[in-house]
Amino acid sequence: MTDIKELLAIRTARNRKKPAFVRKDTYIKAKVKANWRKPRGKHSPVREQHKGRPKLVSPGYGSPKAVRHLHQSGLKIVRINNLKELDNINNKTHGLFIANTVGGRKRIEMIKLALKNNLQILNLKEPQKYLENLESDFKKRQEFKKKKLTDKEKREEEKKKSAADKKEKSEKKDEKVEINKSAPEDTKDETETKKAKKVEPKTEAEKEKADKKEIEKTLIKKQ
Numbered sequence: 001m002t003d004i005k006e007l008l009a010i011r012t013a014r015n016r017k018k019p020a021f022v023r024k025d026t027y028i029k030a031k032v033k034a035n036w037r038k039p040r041g042k043h044s045p046v047r048e049q050h051k052g053r054p055k056l057v058s059p060g061y062g063s064p065k066a067v068r069h070l071h072q073s074g075l076k077i078v079r080i081n082n083l084k085e086l087d088n089i090n091n092k093t094h095g096l097f098i099a100n101t102v103g104g105r106k107r108i109e110m111i112k113l114a115l116k117n118n119l120q121i122l123n124l125k126e127p128q129k130y131l132e133n134l135e136s137d138f139k140k141r142q143e144f145k146k147k148k149l150t151d152k153e154k155r156e157e158e159k160k161k162s163a164a165d166k167k168e169k170s171e172k173k174d175e176k177v178e179i180n181k182s183a184p185e186d187t188k189d190e191t192e193t194k195k196a197k198k199v200e201p202k203t204e205a206e207k208e209k210a211d212k213k214e215i216e217k218t219l220i221k222k223q
Contacts, residue, residue: 004067004074011063012072019055071095071122082106086113095122108134 024039024046026032036057039047046053071077075095080086081102089096096119098110111131114121121127
């Protein structure tokens with residue numbers, strides 16, 4: 001049996017000569033797509049392989065059977081979606097293709113495990129560099145999220161403090177208003193008590209002075 005490298009070389013040579021298999025009337029009608037469909041018309045010039053018409057798909061254009069669906073390196077391509085699928089892979093015959101749907105965190109774990117088990121990742125040129133870039137981006141995102149959370153918590157605390165300060169101010173205002181309302185009544189009571197409690201003169205001379213003052217007050221009121 002011929003070597004796989006020779007078969008791969010034959011495949012590349014055939015692929016260079018292989019024409020683009022185009023659907024009939026794509027170059028005439030805009031609504032007809034270019035993806036291949038076998039022509040089935042009774043008088044179809046493409047089916048009858050007339051000169052100057054698109055080429056038909058035929059076995060002669062195919063690659064050797066032993067090399068079909070293999071990568072250029074000669075490894076069998078295995079598409080991976082999770083970490084469990086890495087257990088059944090042989091590093092001599094298989095090559096990894098990490099799916100696009102895999103997230104950043106799982107992708108980092110997959111690449112680390114693949115490098116540990118000496119597995120080839122076919123859809124990455126430099127897996128080590130790619131891993132470093134991924135990890136740095138992941139750390140940056142985590143730091144950004146932490147900052148966001150801390151900023152949010154600070155804002156909430158500030159809001160709570162401002163609300164508490166407003167409450168205290170409003171309570172103080174209410175207390176002041178209540179004090180002002182009750183103040184004139186107290187002063188009235190005090191004036192009444194002062195009037196009721198008249199100081200009685202101790203000596204006769206003081207009594208005479210007080211009597212004179214009262215007489216003067218009554219005369220002034222009459223005038």
